[in-house]
Amino acid sequence: MIRNLLLAIGAFLLLAFNASAQRVCASHDVLEEQLLNNPLLREKMEEIERQTEDFIATPAGVRERVQVTIPVVVNVVWNTASENISDAQIQSQIDVLNQDFRALNADRTNTPSIFSGLIADFEINFCLASQDPSGLATTGIRRQQTSTTAFSSNDAVKYTAQGGLNAWDRNKYLNLWVCDLSGGLLGYAQFPGGAAATDGVVCDYLYFGTVGVATAPFNKGRTATHEIGHWLNLRHIWGDANCGSDLVSDTPTHNTSNGGCPTYPHLSTCSGTPVEMTMNYMDYTDDACMYMFTAGQKARAQALFVSGGSRVSLLSSTGCQPPTGGGTCGVASGLSATSITQTTATLSWSAVSGATSYNLQRKLSTSSTWTTVTGLTTTSYSLTGLTANSTYNYQVQTVCGATSAAYSAASSFTTLPTGGGGCTDTYEANNTRATAKTVPVNTTFTAQIASASDLDWYKFANTAATSRIKIELTTLPADYDVRLYRGNSNTILAVSENAGTTNETLIYNTTTVNSSYYAYVYGYNGAFSNTSCYTIRVSLSSSNFRTDGSTDGEVQELDVPVVFENAAFGMFPNPANEQITVEVPMEADADVQVTVLDPSGKAALQQNRVMAKGDNQMNLDISRLSNGIYFVEVRNGKSMSTRKLVVQR
Numbered sequence: 001m002i003r004n005l006l007l008a009i010g011a012f013l014l015l016a017f018n019a020s021a022q023r024v025c026a027s028h029d030v031l032e033e034q035l036l037n038n039p040l041l042r043e044k045m046e047e048i049e050r051q052t053e054d055f056i057a058t059p060a061g062v063r064e065r066v067q068v069t070i071p072v073v074v075n076v077v078w079n080t081a082s083e084n085i086s087d088a089q090i091q092s093q094i095d096v097l098n099q100d101f102r103a104l105n106a107d108r109t110n111t112p113s114i115f116s117g118l119i120a121d122f123e124i125n126f127c128l129a130s131q132d133p134s135g136l137a138t139t140g141i142r143r144q145q146t147s148t149t150a151f152s153s154n155d156a157v158k159y160t161a162q163g164g165l166n167a168w169d170r171n172k173y174l175n176l177w178v179c180d181l182s183g184g185l186l187g188y189a190q191f192p193g194g195a196a197a198t199d200g201v202v203c204d205y206l207y208f209g210t211v212g213v214a215t216a217p218f219n220k221g222r223t224a225t226h227e228i229g230h231w232l233n234l235r236h237i238w239g240d241a242n243c244g245s246d247l248v249s250d251t252p253t254h255n256t257s258n259g260g261c262p263t264y265p266h267l268s269t270c271s272g273t274p275v276e277m278t279m280n281y282m283d284y285t286d287d288a289c290m291y292m293f294t295a296g297q298k299a300r301a302q303a304l305f306v307s308g309g310s311r312v313s314l315l316s317s318t319g320c321q322p323p324t325g326g327g328t329c330g331v332a333s334g335l336s337a338t339s340i341t342q343t344t345a346t347l348s349w350s351a352v353s354g355a356t357s358y359n360l361q362r363k364l365s366t367s368s369t370w371t372t373v374t375g376l377t378t379t380s381y382s383l384t385g386l387t388a389n390s391t392y393n394y395q396v397q398t399v400c401g402a403t404s405a406a407y408s409a410a411s412s413f414t415t416l417p418t419g420g421g422g423c424t425d426t427y428e429a430n431n432t433r434a435t436a437k438t439v440p441v442n443t444t445f446t447a448q449i450a451s452a453s454d455l456d457w458y459k460f461a462n463t464a465a466t467s468r469i470k471i472e473l474t475t476l477p478a479d480y481d482v483r484l485y486r487g488n489s490n491t492i493l494a495v496s497e498n499a500g501t502t503n504e505t506l507i508y509n510t511t512t513v514n515s516s517y518y519a520y521v522y523g524y525n526g527a528f529s530n531t532s533c534y535t536i537r538v539s540l541s542s543s544n545f546r547t548d549g550s551t552d553g554e555v556q557e558l559d560v561p562v563v564f565e566n567a568a569f570g571m572f573p574n575p576a577n578e579q580i581t582v583e584v585p586m587e588a589d590a591d592v593q594v595t596v597l598d599p600s601g602k603a604a605l606q607q608n609r610v611m612a613k614g615d616n617q618m619n620l621d622i623s624r625l626s627n628g629i630y631f632v633e634v635r636n637g638k639s640m641s642t643r644k645l646v647v648q649r
């Protein structure tokens with residue numbers, strides 16, 4: 001329905017991606033923005049930093065020592081099938097985390113001898129959750145299809161209402177979101193202290209795990225290791241500043257981030273020119289070239305899990321334990337059928353907690369044999385190839401891992417009949433003026449444009465007593481327009497063709513009586529709806545119709561004094577090809593009629609509008625007018641002004 005061809009002035013910036021990919025992590029940028037927007041976050045993070053410093057200041061032998069297994073829920077938010085990464089790819093990422101955070105990764109032996117003594121086992125493990133927040137069985141993997149083609153670091157992926165998936169309780173789970181991140185972003189994390197709803201880590205689906213669609217040079221699962229490092233309160237090793245501090249005592253000072261796979265030794269130009277620890281997970285190097293955390297980094301992460309630590313609640317989470325008693329696998333409910341046509345329908349149902357998949361059965365109500373679809377991982381399914389005007393039954397079964405619930409009670413829907421669709425249209429076939437159906441006047445009725453080639457012609461007569469004509473279209477399901485013709489003439493007496501509205505009103509205040517006036521209703525650019533009717537009413541009146549919809553003193557309306565200033569108006573562009581904008585300065589609120597007249601003085605286009613005091617703009621689509629000279633007339637009562645318009649393509 002793009003009628004207003006307002007071409008954006010400006011240039012498109014094409015983002016070309018470098019052939020040698022560079023790690024891009026948005027964690028620090030996201031933190032800076034959160035700090036700007038939330039003054040309390042700074043206090044909260046300073047409090048966490050004090051607790052961390054206290055922990056680090058405690059002699060190692062006296063410190064609390066914590067081993068933790070963190071329940072993880074992986075929220076896969078996918079648009080295209082390839083983004084819906086496999087269970088195997090997800091498991092490969094969990095495996096990497098359990099190596100990297102326990103210093104069990106095979107490539108740790110690549111660590112240069114000057115750093116090998118610093119390699120730390122964080123004593124942090126990860127499990128895919130076995131129990132969901134309701135205490136039901138889960139695989140720890142949630143999948144949600146989205147219409148969002150790509151996400152950014154704005155956290156939309158963390159909200160169901162914004163096309164993502166809401167987090168599970170962060171006091172019990174580490175939420176990982178996997179989706180398509182735009183702009184070359186590999187991932188980002190939220191630091192301890194941030195809001196519960198957005199707590200967790202987001203990774204691009206191409207840089208998650210080691211198998212499936214995992215893509216080099218970030219296909220060793222280190223994006224999640226790095227981001228979970230942030231989630232565990234670790235800063236970038238260069239301190240996000242030139243020779244900055246990462247708040248860790250045993251890491252060297254880096255100039256800035258390192259990318260790719262630097263040759264050892266890479267010397268810093270910061271004070272003391274130390275060898276940079278480019279193989280630390282908190283640098284920006286390629287996955288194959290980062291393989292260690294240090295003891296100092298471990299201390300910061302461990303501080304989160306001791307008494308008073310900001311993530312200590314995870315120690316008491318039962319998320320890694322299967323539900324006691326096996327849990328219950330709920331029966332599916334909330335079944336509904338939408339987008340029903342003659343041959344298709346979309347079935348959906350409410351998500352069941354603990355469900356790992358769903359099975360769907362359907363059949364013609366007259367049949368005794370079900371057709372079954374198994375292993376559905378979303379809560380909707382589109383049926384095609386249905387028979388028109390037929391009732392179908394359908395039911396859904398919840399599968400929770402190894403157990404299944406009973407099938408839900410069956411629900412049903414009926415496909416649309418051929419021809420008419422799902423609403424009352426008693427005037428088909430009326431595709432031509434010759435086959436126009438005579439309709440009652442001053443009566444509201446419904447009709448349908450059921451296909452791109454469906455046109456609706458209606459015939460009616462006016463009388464000397466009631467000669468003025470108004471045609472109203474309402475509840476338009478698509479971009480429909482209406483024209484008025486008389487007799488066999490091809491002259492369009494009036495047209496209403498607003499873009500993007502659900503109604504059209506055409507007014508033709510005439511004294512010409514004829515037994516054959518025609519209302520012609522059509523879908524703009526083939527617009528139609530095979531599911532919804534529109535409403536039409538042809539009204540006749542003895543007095544002029546007002547365009548503001550009121551009925552009082554109708555005839556007087558056209559006699560109000562001059563109200564547009566100097567009876568002059570602006571119009572651009574001229575010459576024009578698709579659209580013109582008419583600018584009318586008004587001295588008071590009043591009805592205005594804008595008419596485009598062809599050289600013979602016939603109305604080719606007309607729009608009526610109540611304009612407010614001040615400057616008003618009205619856009620007119622002239623794309624249907626042939627090349628030539630026209631006159632644009634703006635009229636209010638006795639105030640009238642005309643300008644010449646050239647249509648030229």
Ligand SMILES: [Zn+2]
Pocket residue numbers: 025026027028226227230236
């Ligand atoms: Zn980072």
